[in-house]
Amino acid sequence: MRDRGALPALFAASLLGLVLSQTTLTPALTDTTVNEIVTAPTTPLTLLTSTPGTPISTTTGCSAFNTSACEPCAPGSQYDNNTLLCACCTEPGLCLFPGACLQCPVGSYQPLAGQQQCLPCARGFYTNFTGSPLCHACPSGSFNNITGADSCISCSPGSFSSLQSSTSCSPCSLGTFCNSSGCSKCQTCPAGQEALQNGATYCTPCRPGMHKPARQTMCQICNSGSYQIHWGQEQCEICPENHYCPSPDVNPIQCPSDAFCPQGSLAPGYCMETFFRKAGDTCELAPVTIALLVVGGGVALLFIILMLLRRRRDTDGELSVARAPLLRKERPQGRYYGIPCDAEPVYAGW
Template sequence: MGEYQPDSLQTACLACPRNLTTQQESSVNMTQCVFYCAEGYQVMSADNETCQACERGHYKTNEAAAKFGMCQSCTVNQFTDDEASVSAAYCSIPKCEAGQDIMGIGCLNCPVNTYQPMANPKSSTDCMACGPGKGTKEDKRTLSTDCEPVCDAGNQYNMTMMSCQLCPLGTFNTGNDTQRFEQCEACPVGYVTVGEMMGATSIDNCTLRDCPPGEYISGSYCTHCPVGTYQDIPRQTTCKACRENTNTSGEGKADANECTISCFTGQEQEVGSENCIPCREDHVKETPGPGRCDQCKGNFTANDVRTDCDVLFCDKGFKYNAAGPPCDPCEMGTYKDMRANATECMPCPTNTTTAGVASTSVGDCNKAKCDKGFYSPDDTLPCLACPVGKYKNATGNMNCTDCSAGLTTDSVASTEASQCSLNICPVGQYRQDMSNQCVNCAVGFYQNETGQTECMMCPTGYTTGGTGADNQNDCKIVCSAGSYRNDTTNMCEQCPVGQYQESEGQTECSMCSADYTTDAAGSNSSTDCYVICPSGSAATARDSCEKCPHGQYQSADNANACKACDSGQTTLAIGSTLAEQCQPICSSGQYLNKTSRMCMPCPLGTYNGKAGTNTTAEIECTACPEGNTTSTTGAETLSSCSIPDCLAGSFRSSNGGCQECEVGTYQPEKSQTSCISCDKGNTTLLPGRDDSKYCVREYRAQCV
């Protein structure tokens, strides 16, 4: 394997080029040499002779036919540590998941406070600890973002300061597996942590009654501060006495300013002095003595002397009505957030309404009442704009109405069916804004959604086979001249030998004309095609062949030159295809024996006066004229035919003449210099015999 030999009668095989080998022995052509990759690698492109390392979890050995195959997967639940593994023996670690590491022959979940992001971890992969001050809520975590801030007992994480802070007063955190990730938990209602303590670690620290200002702790209860006292600090065990000559108007006072001197009706003590001043607007004080003026309530305000709330004054949520009841409640969908005799209430913001009448704040506008073009699927805020392709022409929370088939709107929140005026173009097309017509996506663009106004461009270096592409998969790689796109793999491949491609972005190459080929793969012009000369000829130009002349041969197709015969040899004709057709060049007096491929002397009775040349081997001798012959073989001239050509039954005597064979001899051939004697005891009856059959038994007369 790895060698080939296209010619017969050779003493050695030819080696395949580097990184190429054959798939079997006895290969006869270089085209049987195929590209292969080293162990641990598979072929990415045979034409480009590029290899790709086997991914982890795969291997490739180069034993036998596996050399030419693809990478093989490890057995189930087994994996390799690295890429480019060369045998199944490298599938030596278990196949684990992200969030695990390898322990012996098994997978172990990463413990709490660690993580491991790598799918199919290596044997050297370890679970990574979360950074300082962070931890995970569960084991087998895969991302660093699974590590959340954790705090010790008595602390909670402050996102603004990005650090752990002590639990505020009235809260605690035990720091257990759950609470270390959470904010501090509030004490039970009515209790706070003892001793104004921050950083409480247990509910057991929540033992102090949380009495508000104006009250004090009395055993397990909160009690109002009595008349003549106040308390402006929460969670105290006593109340503070009013200053001298002042008093409170009742129990439960939380401000020192509630400790006042005694003033007439309609008056209260001025803050910061010992003087009495009239009550403020909308406030009254009906009895003399200490205490503050109180604000009027309902639809009335204070009279001029601030002794009674008996002047019409519409309250929050009510508007003034001169024709009917003096104060009407604000209608649903409106509100009034101040006391005044205004005649109108404020409308709620768009798409909102109130739960009822007499609303006193914009915050009461917390119910959905969707305008045209908006809807609320569950009657709650916020109202949602009707999406493109829908409209709503009435106020309310009902759903939007679909446009007629094939039509859509140009924006959200459409309010009329007439706004459904735009065509919905199918995939592979887009809508032109000016004409409202659907147009195919141009070459190099695609659109995989309906109703779009533009197409998406293929990635750089990719284009589509035509207009109207409806999927990014229609974007095919643009191959340069000299190559074509393989639609199966969507990869560029060089034009094979014998083909060319002059344009980019093509899916096939053009064939050279019949009997033409190219020097190599990747030709980008028809001028790269040249004529394929058959054996026995060679190229004289890119488009012409010439037969090998006498004395030369060529056994291969598509050769650029013929091969010369060995010195002293030539061919019998032009266009010779084999070295065996080279014959010796014979000298004068010789002829060529084509069987033995040797020069032989001209036999008796023949001559050859010409020596062979590069264009002829002189394969025949010429016979002498009738009746003449040569004295020896290898005659070179006609003058050598000077010897009489004696017939059979005779021989040429020493004087140059012909003489019959004597009795007892014979000669079956002509032009001989002697006759052949009969066997002993035999003789011929007559002279001039030309065959041994005339030799008969010799009988001699005996005397009696």
């Protein structure tokens, strides 16, 4: 006859065998039952066996567990309704011990305890291990645009993502480039170089006649009076004295001997032909110009004198006409008091 004091120990050993069979085998079937309690210490502990085709009441299996000891599944896991270790608990989300819960697969998470299912990671987030209580944001330079992702995709060369949890990458703008994958920002082309299209992976040197300082993004044409005949230059050269530069992408041209070309000249400057001639750094009057000025000045002076004389003559004529009535006043023919009007007066002696 067996010792009654050994029964609790045997039940504990059988429960341990039940736990081992649930955790080491493939997910247990729901149609299982406690078949027997093996008392021999050398016999392997096997508590749950399946009987194909024969439905077995769960109540028989659940009666072997202390369901008051059920615990909520920890964050990062969910309860397994395919095993009695969870199904025998009175509320969903509870299992007899945390090891009976199912861990969330990669790409999903569960931040709360005692939950029935795991949640997929949102776009721009990922988790690459099981049992995760949260998802991680994709770092800058990477992205993903699907839910439930277990990894992020690096931005391809020529594109970037500067923020975390990005769902896409943006192409590099004009004047910037990225020559590797996973760029968090695009770089500005160095001095003397530019990127002529969006999404560039390299820079090209500035053409002759153009330049680009480091602070600018695109090459600029040289200013008037400047030139640059080399590729990839940071600045232009000013056209030297006694030369002129009609185009910024050609060498300076020697100034003609009869022209002026100060520093920065776009074209040679000439004195007015016939009337002026070059004298050092200035223009002077030609001899023919001096002669013409003298003759012209004399003619102008003579004309002025003639105009003054004519004006004076006209003025004198006008005065004569105005005085004539006063000097030659005509008297009418007749007699006054029997004396002709034009007779000399006679003193009467009065």
